[in-house]
Amino acid sequence: MYRYWKKRFKTTLEQDEELEAIKKELKKLVKKKFGGSLAIRMVDSGSCNACEAECNALSNPYYNLEELGIHFVASPRHADVMFLSGVMTFNMYHHAIDCYNQIPSPKWVIAIGDCVKDLGVFEKTYAIKGNSIEVTHYIPNCPPSPKDIIAGFLEFAREV
Amino acid sequence: MRLIARFAQELQNGIEIVDVYDKETQKSLLSFDNLKIGTLTKKYPSAIWMERKISDEFGVEFIDSFDTRPLLKHEHFPSDIYPLRKNFNATEINFSEYKPYDYEAIGGDGVFQVAVGPIHAGIIEPGHFQFSQAGEEILHLEIRHFYKYRAIEKMCEGKEPMAIKKIVERISGNESVAYQVAFVDILAQASGIELPTSIKQKYATLLEVERIIHHLTDIGFIANDVGFAPALALGGKLSEEARRVFAKITGHRFGFGAIKEELTIDFGSLIEFLNYLEKELEFFRDWIYDIPSVWDRFDTTGKLSVRKAIKYGVVGVGARASGVKVDARDNDFYKNFGYQMQLGKKGEVSDRFKLRFNEIFNSIEMIKNFETYDNEGFEFGEFKDGEYSAFTESSIGELFMYLKIKNGLVDRFFVRDPSFINWQAFHTTIYKDIIADFPLINKSFDLSYAGSDL
Numbered sequence A: 001m002y003r004y005w006k007k008r009f010k011t012t013l014e015q016d017e018e019l020e021a022i023k024k025e026l027k028k029l030v031k032k033k034f035g036g037s038l039a040i041r042m043v044d045s046g047s048c049n050a051c052e053a054e055c056n057a058l059s060n061p062y063y064n065l066e067e068l069g070i071h072f073v074a075s076p077r078h079a080d081v082m083f084l085s086g087v088m089t090f091n092m093y094h095h096a097i098d099c100y101n102q103i104p105s106p107k108w109v110i111a112i113g114d115c116v117k118d119l120g121v122f123e124k125t126y127a128i129k130g131n132s133i134e135v136t137h138y139i140p141n142c143p144p145s146p147k148d149i150i151a152g153f154l155e156f157a158r159e160v
Numbered sequence B: 001m002r003l004i005a006r007f008a009q010e011l012q013n014g015i016e017i018v019d020v021y022d023k024e025t026q027k028s029l030l031s032f033d034n035l036k037i038g039t040l041t042k043k044y045p046s047a048i049w050m051e052r053k054i055s056d057e058f059g060v061e062f063i064d065s066f067d068t069r070p071l072l073k074h075e076h077f078p079s080d081i082y083p084l085r086k087n088f089n090a091t092e093i094n095f096s097e098y099k100p101y102d103y104e105a106i107g108g109d110g111v112f113q114v115a116v117g118p119i120h121a122g123i124i125e126p127g128h129f130q131f132s133q134a135g136e137e138i139l140h141l142e143i144r145h146f147y148k149y150r151a152i153e154k155m156c157e158g159k160e161p162m163a164i165k166k167i168v169e170r171i172s173g174n175e176s177v178a179y180q181v182a183f184v185d186i187l188a189q190a191s192g193i194e195l196p197t198s199i200k201q202k203y204a205t206l207l208e209v210e211r212i213i214h215h216l217t218d219i220g221f222i223a224n225d226v227g228f229a230p231a232l233a234l235g236g237k238l239s240e241e242a243r244r245v246f247a248k249i250t251g252h253r254f255g256f257g258a259i260k261e262e263l264t265i266d267f268g269s270l271i272e273f274l275n276y277l278e279k280e281l282e283f284f285r286d287w288i289y290d291i292p293s294v295w296d297r298f299d300t301t302g303k304l305s306v307r308k309a310i311k312y313g314v315v316g317v318g319a320r321a322s323g324v325k326v327d328a329r330d331n332d333f334y335k336n337f338g339y340q341m342q343l344g345k346k347g348e349v350s351d352r353f354k355l356r357f358n359e360i361f362n363s364i365e366m367i368k369n370f371e372t373y374d375n376e377g378f379e380f381g382e383f384k385d386g387e388y389s390a391f392t393e394s395s396i397g398e399l400f401m402y403l404k405i406k407n408g409l410v411d412r413f414f415v416r417d418p419s420f421i422n423w424q425a426f427h428t429t430i431y432k433d434i435i436a437d438f439p440l441i442n443k444s445f446d447l448s449y450a451g452s453d454l
């Protein structure tokens, strides 16, 4: 069975030199600055879900973020970094801040997508508060592609 | 009759309640000094959220309704404002004092509550699930949403119809093309034009590609939820490849902005990819259909009975997997291009899983028939005042959209996402299961939070 699968899954992945270079540097930085392991807690504060879909895509075989020592974790208490997406709705406001407060220091916030920064294409309504959590690094675009996110992550890792 | 939506809009002389059924639409006008109307919830349980939403937004009271708790107005939301009324124009409100929400809960010896959310363990949208448990067994589940409530409807009011397109295409990222197709359909009606057939074929093509991507992602994730990770790797790989092809033909990985007046699709490379995908998928299916430990978990889990599916008016994948024939594509246009309704039998996780495979195969076949090199475009004329509505079959299910134009501007915009209905039937599927099955059942429906919350 194992041999059958191995043969069958010898599928080819299109190589992206640029991405590989980014990942190589990022892996080094994660090792140097974060002891080889960095945990992310994803919080959606009112997105359209495309930003989440791209973050999910980070673990598909094309991007394979986990091999760099970067993991998405289930609890803020296990996290070093918060990924924040969405417009920060009135109804999510307290929950998002609560989550941020549960992350032990030192901690950093990376904003995923245009919504967090300036609501993107959306406009202020009574149901939208807008983000007030201090953001360490913005990754723009609507949504940022997985490659944008990894590249943005590298910029963040260089800065901190 | 199947209830599709119940929503309200403010007119000069009162609040109008609009009831949309599959066979007809009924309207009732309530005068401002007596905002009361009978409930539909006894006959149509999925009217519960619809009515609670209208109460929150307009202050209408539903006589004899058994659930009058707030829906959109969460713990800190001021209860004395009715934001969808025309005299409400604030874009900023203050948090009011915390008012606890009265969850549906079962009491008794040894029965305990498990509160899940709004922020979840994985990379998922926020929503709350309140379980009443007797050990591992689920006694009751209340789903509470609208954490992502952005007031999209209000945001669109007072703008020129074209100006809200960029908002409409970002209501629910996974269904963007479906939202755009419905919206363009409405605009075409409003300017009194008929879309050229070749354009319709191209729109339908993009809609099917969107469906393929969504189904591929789900196939991987559903299997992952029973601990079968290799399927996630393969599903993730295939959906990424499909998304890249989608980005090539639309200029965007989610097809934002793809549905335009003029559109060329490189069918050659699309079909080349689909031929490859078909082979990969045949392998995927033969492989996973043969792994008993996966089906041990899929079979008999999360059963949505035909009776409940009909009673709640469930749509889309959820309905068809239970054998209920609802699909907005069930018409001559689609049938001419090879559409065949895929149906499951029992409404279990396994049915929904298989249905996704079958639908992808059918979508591939249709796209091959949609191939066209006709470059006919069209132009919107002036948008005439009036009320317009449209249906599309998104990757989740039937999407209903409504737009009222007054003095050339949007007076009311409303959408009923398929998820809005299906979420309400969800709790009926878990009573024979244990709490550990919940993520699996949830994923097998894969409903949208953003589209439902608006």
Ligand code: SF4
Binding pocket: A046, A047, A048, A049, A050, A051, A085, A086, A112, A113, A114, A115, A116, A120, A141, A142, A143, A144, B170, B173
């Ligand atoms: S930035 Fe764009 S893709 Fe991301 S949540 Fe906002 S609208 Fe969606």
